[in-house]
Amino acid sequence: MMQSAWVVLAATLVAQGASAQSSGPEHGLTPTQATGQRLYAQSCGVCHxxxxxxxxRYGPALSKESLGGLDEAMTQVISQGTGRMPGFRHHFDAAQIQSIVAYLKTLPVPPPDAPAPKTAERRDDN
Ligand code: HEC
Structure with missing residues (x-):
């Protein structure tokens, strides 16, 4: 029946949403990655x-594939910011930024939120 199909779909979405959020350190992170996770949750999650x-979401979803998976590019964006993202070079020291990069490199590539729009960078929420 249609109705039960909707219930299954809704339950699946809820489960995915819950698992996509990380609360507290996950198993298998190195101390550096765990530090990065904490800093990320404090300073980046609000947008990402x-x-x-x-x-x-204000910014794009982040993963190990962000910016081509290049540590240097990630470090650059985090330090300098972009047009819409603040830079964190005065907020974090180099080691802290490295720990955030290390954490980002543990994040799996997220599934697309919705059917991808044709123009990938279009956002209506600002
Ligand atoms: C005020 C909101 C905001 C905060 C806080 C923020 N970002 Fe961003 N970030 C953005 C936006 C928006 C973009 C997309 C680039 C643009 O539009 O300028 C972005 C882009 C990025 C990118 C490049 C992603 C890509 O695929 O191009 C990385 C990596 C990134 N942010 C990491 C971080 C990290 C790490 C933090 C925390 C230290 C952080 N951001 C905090 C808004 C934010």
Missing amino acids: AKPTITSG
Whole structure:
């Protein structure tokens, strides 16, 4: 029946949303990665994580593939910022930024949130 299909779909979405959020250190992280995870949760998640299924996200989802998976490019963006993202070079020291990069490199590539729009960079939420 249609209705039960919807229930299954909704439950699946909820489960995915829950598992996509990381609360507390995950198993298998090195101390450096765990530090990065903590800093990320404090300073980056506000823009780069999706708090709920329905809420939008300001920045793109991050993963080990962000910026081509290049440590140097990640370090650069985190330090200098971009047009819409603040730089963190006065906020974090080099070691802290490296730990965040190390953590980003543990993140799997996320599934697309929705059917991908044709123009990948279009955002309506700002
Ligand atoms: C105020 C919101 C905001 C905060 C806070 C923020 N970012 Fe961003 N970030 C963005 C936006 C928006 C972009 C997309 C680039 C643009 O549009 O200028 C971005 C882009 C990036 C990218 C490049 C991703 C890509 O695929 O191009 C990385 C890596 C990144 N941010 C890491 C971080 C890290 C690590 C932190 C925490 C230290 C952080 N950001 C904090 C808004 C934010």
